[in-house]
Amino acid sequence: MELANGSRVAILGGGPAGSFTACFMLDLARRLSLQLEVDIYEPRGFYQCGPVGCNMCGGIISESLVQNLATEGLHLSPNMVLETINTYTLHTDYGSVDIGTPLEEMRIAAIFRGGGPRGAENQKPLPWDGFDWFMLQKAVQQGARHLPHRVAEIHRDGDGKPRLLMKNEGVRVYDLLVGAPGINNPASLRLFENMDFGYQPPKMMKAFIAEWYMGAEDVQERLGHVMHIFLLHLPGLMFAALTPKGPYATLVILGEGADEELANRLCRTPQMQALLPPNWQIPVQPCQCQPHIYIGAAKNPFGDRVVMVGDAGVSRLYKDGIGAAFRTAKACANTALTRGVAKEHFQRHYWPACQEMERDNLLGHGLFKVDGLLGWWPLFRHALLGVVRWEQNHPFSQRHLSRALWNTFTGSAAYTDILLDLLHPTTMGRFCWEVVKQAIPGSRSS
Ligand SMILES: Cc1cc2nc3c(=O)[nH]c(=O)nc-3n(C[C@H](O)[C@H](O)[C@H](O)COP(=O)(O)OP(=O)(O)OC[C@H]3O[C@@H](n4cnc5c(N)ncnc54)[C@H](O)[C@@H]3O)c2cc1C
Incomplete structure (x- = not known):
């Protein structure tokens, strides 16, 4: 045949x-x-x-895909790439930390899949592909x-x-x-x-996406070229991400409770409020949807x-x-x-x-399960943040946990590589040290 x-x-x-x-x-x-x-x-x-x-x-679009596309002669036009992300900020209940791109040439691109969010049709011609x-x-x-x-x-x-x-x-x-x-x-x-x-068909899970209009200036000023990841203790939330895209910010929520109600609760958290423009409100009719995401x-x-x-x-x-x-x-x-x-x-x-x-x-399922179990333990999150902060003062090649987190959220590497970075002796050693430090009363840093 x-x-x-x-x-x-x-x-x-x-x-x-x-x-x-x-x-x-x-x-x-x-x-x-x-x-x-x-x-x-x-x-x-x-x-x-x-x-x-x-x-x-x-x-x-992960950097590995940008490279694969280029190898096939498929170059993303500058009009398509609305943002080049070079930093992640991880927001937890116990503080935030910036994770810069682990290699200088690593960047991820933020694009729209269709013509753009509902309401954008008023701009003619559309400023993006x-x-x-x-x-x-x-x-x-x-x-x-x-x-x-x-x-x-x-x-x-x-x-x-x-x-x-x-x-x-x-x-x-x-x-x-x-x-x-x-x-x-x-x-x-x-x-x-x-x-x-x-x-x-594959196994799938509910997700939630909303395009929030903020205006290009506010997006640049408040969000920068940064993707903001939220690992917060909100029932129903696995994780959420807020990505700058031209005059919009794209909110993605994963978790069994991913819906408009959870988006509203997330919006009211101090971590999200610190990013949104003062007095900004979720638009009355935002472009939003509840698609399925692949899990098996x-x-x-x-x-x-x-x-x-x-x-x-x-x-x-x-x-x-x-x-x-x-x-x-x-x-x-x-x-x-x-x-x-x-x-x-x-x-x-x-x-x-x-x-x-x-x-x-x-x-990947195993890693998310471990994070789901340990993430509720304050000491675990404090120690995680401590290691990432400590790593930012070290050369790229030694930032194993930062690289693991970067690759988890960008999709640039396989979960096998992520696990190897997590289990690296330097990461494990520093993590244990952070746990001990956090466990000693009075030594916890914010
Ligand atoms: C919340 C969320 C966030 C995500 N974020 C990212 C991300 O940031 N980066 C990333 O790489 N991936 C992301 N994904 C995953 C990504 O969207 C999918 O993996 C990707 O769209 C899969 O492409 P596909 O072509 O298989 O399917 P689709 O993109 O769903 O395309 C299927 C096409 O088939 C057409 N079709 C369906 N039925 C018929 C029919 N009977 N006749 C003719 N045509 C038909 C549809 O109109 C559609 O255009 C995300 C997914 C979700 C849910």
């Missing part, structure tokens, strides 16, 4: 995973002198402002066809080839179907569950002539979902074009790339 000259590939979903897959397939096809027809089905107008144009995300539209256009420039339709049904024809049905748009048959519907459209996931390859791999994400990429297959835990989409898209394109499109081809050549990420996610 192989792709040949004239083969047709359907990609269901034109988010990052779908567009990356199209780009990689068409690029490889050209190098193999293979004529391939690639159709991307994507009904969303990514150039539109507000939820209609947006694939609901914090919009952080959205990431998903940029990527979809790149795929079209490479030769993909963008069909602005929602796929309503999937069947197989007599030869076992996927047949896609669109409302009022007829039926098309393909040699390969790449599923990239993300995890925020249950009906689309059901299309694949109802097929014959035993697919079960899909079961059987491939079969004969069908393969799932991006969030709908395997992604990374709590971070760098776009980077994970890049990786699965690459592995999928390489497998389909150089090995074949049967289930056993994907099992042998695509699945290992997914498994590597999923194994690393297991470590």
Whole structure:
């Protein structure tokens, strides 16, 4: 079961995973002198402002992804990057600490996925480019066809080839179907569950995102080029992040209680109040949503002539979902074009790339569990802050805990590397010393 000259590939979903897959397939096809027809089905107008144009995300592009994109000749335009983040500030109930980029060249980019927050359409032309539209256009420039339709049904024809049905748009048959519907459209996931390859969607958790308008000056003055992370004892909160983006600040909340109510409570905390402009109020109708975030791999994400990429297959835990989409898209394109499109081809050549990420996610689950348990213990947080503060006076190469925290929130490294930094003898030794220091009455620093 192989792709040949004239083969047709359907990609269901034109988010990052779908567009990356199209780009990689068409690029490889050209190098193999293979004529391939690639159709991307994507009904969303990514150039539109507000939820209609947006694939609901914090919009952080890790530096590893910026580099990977550049290697593929995909350079983010200056209009797209609204902020270059070079510092994290960690806010806890016991104090705050700044974590500078662990290497001078490390920076992360903050972007909008769609046209921008609701209400931004009043600014014409829009002063920024959205990431998903940029990527979809790149795929079209490479030769993909963008069909602005929602796929309503999937069947197989007599030869076992996927047949896609669109409302009022007829039926098309393909040699390969790449599923990239993300995890925020249950009906689309059901299309694949109802097929014959035993697919079960990934595990997911509720999240909350809001775009708060503050004005560019206030954002620069109050937030700077800094991403603010909140590890606070608020019921239902795992962690929250406030990222500057032009005239907006993007608030992302993870945790089982992630909703508007929790955002309001977070907004009233002294840590958040210290950052917001005086008398600033949450806008009456902010652009906000409650998307799902990936927390565990899909079961059987491939079969004969069908393969799932991006969030709908395997992604990374709590971070760098776009980077994970890049990786699965690459592995999928390489497998389909150089090995074949049967289930056993994907099992042998695509699945290992997914498994590597999923194994690393297991470590991530462990790390977050430990933090969830110990984070309520004041001594633990005090000692953590103490180590990070101490590290800021040392060379980059010796800032193991700072690097671990930076990589946890940016998604720039695997959880395995993060664990190695956490377990580094210097980190552990200093941590124990901070615990002892904090435990001695009268010696606790604020
Ligand atoms: C709160 C939150 C914050 C996040 N922050 C970040 C971050 O800062 N950085 C990061 O890298 N990742 C982040 N992520 C993860 C990131 O959003 C996802 O990993 C990424 O969007 C996955 O890309 P995808 O292409 O698989 O799916 P999606 O981006 O969801 O795209 C799926 C596409 O498929 C289309 N589609 C669905 N059904 C159909 C159909 N039937 N027919 C045709 N088209 C269809 C949809 O319209 C959509 O455009 C975050 C996620 C959440 C929830």
